Amino acid sequence: MKRIDLHSSQGRYPILIGAGLLSSLGPLIRKYCGLPANSKVLIVSNRVVAKHYLGTAKRSFSKIIKNIRHCLLPFGDERDKSEKVLRYLWKQMVKAGLERTSCAVALGGGVVGDVTGFAASTYMRGIRVVQVPTTLLAQVDSAIGGKTAIDLLSAKNIIGSFHQPKLVVSDINTLGTLPIEDFRNSFAEVIKYAVIYDQKLFEIIDAYGEQFFKSLKKEKISRKDFSFLEIIIARSVRVKVDVVELDEFETKGKRMVLNYGHTFAHALESASGYKLPHGKAVAVGMILAAKLARRRGELNVKDEMKQHQLIRKMGLPVSITNGQISRKQVLSFMKRDKKVRQGKLRFVLPRRIGSAVVREGISDEEVNSVLNQILKLK
Numbered sequence: 001m002k003r004i005d006l007h008s009s010q011g012r013y014p015i016l017i018g019a020g021l022l023s024s025l026g027p028l029i030r031k032y033c034g035l036p037a038n039s040k041v042l043i044v045s046n047r048v049v050a051k052h053y054l055g056t057a058k059r060s061f062s063k064i065i066k067n068i069r070h071c072l073l074p075f076g077d078e079r080d081k082s083e084k085v086l087r088y089l090w091k092q093m094v095k096a097g098l099e100r101t102s103c104a105v106a107l108g109g110g111v112v113g114d115v116t117g118f119a120a121s122t123y124m125r126g127i128r129v130v131q132v133p134t135t136l137l138a139q140v141d142s143a144i145g146g147k148t149a150i151d152l153l154s155a156k157n158i159i160g161s162f163h164q165p166k167l168v169v170s171d172i173n174t175l176g177t178l179p180i181e182d183f184r185n186s187f188a189e190v191i192k193y194a195v196i197y198d199q200k201l202f203e204i205i206d207a208y209g210e211q212f213f214k215s216l217k218k219e220k221i222s223r224k225d226f227s228f229l230e231i232i233i234a235r236s237v238r239v240k241v242d243v244v245e246l247d248e249f250e251t252k253g254k255r256m257v258l259n260y261g262h263t264f265a266h267a268l269e270s271a272s273g274y275k276l277p278h279g280k281a282v283a284v285g286m287i288l289a290a291k292l293a294r295r296r297g298e299l300n301v302k303d304e305m306k307q308h309q310l311i312r313k314m315g316l317p318v319s320i321t322n323g324q325i326s327r328k329q330v331l332s333f334m335k336r337d338k339k340v341r342q343g344k345l346r347f348v349l350p351r352r353i354g355s356a357v358v359r360e361g362i363s364d365e366e367v368n369s370v371l372n373q374i375l376k377l378k
Ligand SMILES: NC(=O)c1ccc[n+]([C@@H]2O[C@H](COP(=O)([O-])OP(=O)(O)OC[C@H]3O[C@@H](n4cnc5c(N)ncnc54)[C@H](O)[C@@H]3O)[C@@H](O)[C@H]2O)c1
Pocket: 046, 048, 049, 052, 076, 077, 078, 081, 108, 109, 110, 111, 112, 114, 134, 135, 136, 137, 138, 141, 142, 143, 144, 145, 146, 147, 148, 149, 156, 157, 174, 175, 176, 177, 178, 179, 182
């Protein structure tokens, strides 16, 4: 097991990463959150995740805390980040009799984590939340850093709060039931961390990533594969923790570096009507951002190619060719984003593998030029 601590304004909390941690969830929460035996705990999950993991999670509390309840979010996808589901969750919290000393446990992917975190931050002006992420994206990204949110009127994450968890428990065994495509798409975020901050992580993925996906495909995951997973998750978490600690509330511009590839990605996702999965959009977004960096003389061709090859090797896209997305739309979504950000289009640009900077004042012409290079669009 690996442990990484995050120091936040709401206190320090451990992020635990390891195989089989779910069966010790109760004792871990007891140990790290200091819950008394008469505490009330509400586990929030969805049907898919509950089928695999709710039983183990609940059993882990036996003899430790008696008052364990659970509730399941209805859709099992992004639709659960809604006002209606939030209201449902609040009601479940009231019905379970949660008090200020109680604890909500989010057992699932980023969707369960975001909505449960937000409900916990507002119920009785804030109760404890423990994040138990069960997707790769949630383990390396959404469960860490305290951002919680729901969507409103098709605006993603528009209502939310900063509410740091008391503990994060990432059981890598839970990733065993994830569809391979989800796995692959989330790898884009791991590559993102490597490029912006951790050259060694880049080398590790480069050396073993392909082999790992071969094992996944054959459904023959070895001990070596698990140890690879544990290492890349822990290194990704380290990057996120370091950046969040520098800029917890995103007021100093430092947390922005985590958005590498995302300015392009969000526009691509919107232009595709959200048919393009987030991870694939991030992969193409990183290709575009690296081209922009090279055009401006910030990145050398060798490192640009290294990133290109790794993204490709991991089975992620390096261009968009299906003709479903028009370049005009991509540009107009980027402009819309720009309006929201007071007229400034900002990009995170890599300087080399393992380091990136935030740049403003990039002209439409420069952006257009890189879009032209790789988007074979209408
Ligand atoms: N708070 C943050 O800082 C932050 C950061 C990044 C993303 N996010 C949010 O995270 C969400 C995406 O999260 P996600 O990618 O985890 O998607 P998700 O939560 O929708 O999960 C993807 C699918 O996998 C299923 N699933 C979850 N765990 C499983 C398992 N172990 N085995 C089998 N199936 C499983 C889920 O039921 C769901 O159908 C988005 O809403 C995004 O906005 C938040």
